[in-house]
Amino acid sequence: MPVANVTTIQDVARHAEVSASTVSNVLNGRGDRMRPETRERVQAAIAALQFRPSKLAQQLKTGQTPLLGLLVPSMANPMYGFIAREVESCAQERFGLRLLIGSTYRDAAKEAAFFEDMLAHGVRRVIVISSLAEERHLESAVERGMAVMSYDRRATPGQPSAVGHVTPDNFEAGRLATAHLVAHGHRRLAFVTVAGMTMSRRDKMAGFHAAATAAGLAGSAKVLDGGPLDEYGDSVIAEVGRAMGLQLAADPERPTGLVALNDLMALGLMAGLREGGVAVPRQVSVVGIDGLFLAALSNPGLTHVQLPIREMAQAMVEAIAGEGAPPPEQIFRQVRLVERASVAAPPQ
Structure with a gap:
């Protein structure tokens, strides 16, 4: 099988009548160190020969x-x-x-x-x-x-x-989501999360508790833990939210205002509540934290705290x-x- 001819930096140098180092300088953004006509001649040779520098050679160098x-x-x-x-x-x-x-x-x-x-x-x-x-x-x-x-x-x-x-500012995100529920009259609040404490989760929960305390609800605000995720981690967090929504739907003493760890969990919560016969937001209100585009496409549309992604x-x-x-x-x-x-x- 015939081997295709590969254009080299030496071919470009011969075509432009310059040294290989001059071509290298142009390729590496050092063309300002030479006369404009030389740089233009090298660039024309590169275009004429359709030369593409070797990424492997660059890595080796x-x-x-x-x-x-x-x-x-x-x-x-x-x-x-x-x-x-x-x-x-x-x-x-x-x-x-x-x-x-x-x-x-x-x-x-x-x-x-x-x-x-x-x-x-x-x-x-x-x-x-x-x-x-x-x-x-x-x-x-x-x-x-x-x-x-x-x-x-x-x-x-x-x-x-x-x-x-x-x-x-995860603390402010958690506080803002909770304060929004308080402003709508909710007194039974919960932060819905999963097992495993990352720094961002801890800060969101701290914001949740701060807003609840400011509203005089420190004694009744809960943290609901959906348990550990399986080996697929964040990819199944919507399913964890759905399972928790089903559990909450069966609880007559459930909170009326829920702040979810993130938007994906919030969407799962709404799905589980709906499957359990509980209407969102007529019976339970839900707020997410993220900025996920799916929040605008859900039914009902998900209120959330938008992060500056x-x-x-x-x-x-x-x-x-x-x-x-x-x-x-x-x-x-x-x-x-x-x-x-x-x-x-x-x-x-």
């Missing part, structure tokens, strides 16, 4: 690949698809980086294994979404030359870290792809309530 790693709890959760889209858009348009995605199910061992694979393949920039309390494996990756950003987690107080952190994604990419070390912590406080039809006054 620099030890890096033009890739940005993104580790998410589960690609089955559409919220992480939304974040990935925003990260990829900024990474490609601003820095010419492609995205490499993996699911970790909030497992530190899986995250550490992904770091090993990425280091071996020349990936030196990674964004991690897990919010785990322990980040020693992230620190280890930084010590080995990787730039790491942690999403939806604050920096640990009193512990200097080379890992960058970007997070929404696009702004946070851009901040992470800029911090990890730019010059210097990522900032230790950036908290985005511009969370806002989006009212739809899932909240009403409690039944009399």
Whole structure:
């Protein structure tokens, strides 16, 4: 079988009547160091020969690949698809980086294994979404030359870290969702979550309790735990919400106002309540926290707290792809309530 001719950098150099190093300078953005007519001649030769530089050769030379790693709890959760889209858009348009995605199910061992694979393949920039309390494996990756950003987690107080952190104001998100239910007259409140305490979940619950306490409801506000997720983690959180909705539908003393851990759980809650014969919002009101596009498509439309996803994604990419070390912590406080039809006054 005949082997196709491959255009090399030497072919471009001969065509443009310059040295191979001159072609390399043009390819690597150093064309301002030469005369304009020389740069134009090289660019014309590249176009005429349809030359494409070898990515493998670039990796061998620099030890890096033009890739940005993104580790998410589960690609089955559409919220992480939304974040990935925003990260990829900024990474490609601003820095010419492609995205490499993996699911970790909030497992530190899986995250550490992904770091090993990425280091071996020349990936030196990674964004991690897990919010785990322990980040020693992230620190280890930084010590080995990787730039790491942690999403939806604050920096640990009193512990200097080379890992960058970007997070929404989860406390305010939980407080805002709860205050909205209180403003509609709800006195029996509950925060619906799953087992396993991440920093973001803890902050949302703290905001929930703060709003309940401010309304004089500290003694009656509950936290309802749907139990541990299976090995698929966040991908089954809607089903956990549905099961909890069915349980609540059978409870005559159920809370009338529910704040869900996130939008996917809120949608599951509404489905379970509906299957159990309980109407939302006539009998039970539900508020989510995220900004998931499905919230506007549900029936009824889900009231939720919108997080600044696009702004946070851009901040992470800029911090990890730019010059210097990522900032230790950036908290985005511009969370806002989006009212739809899932909240009403409690039944009399």
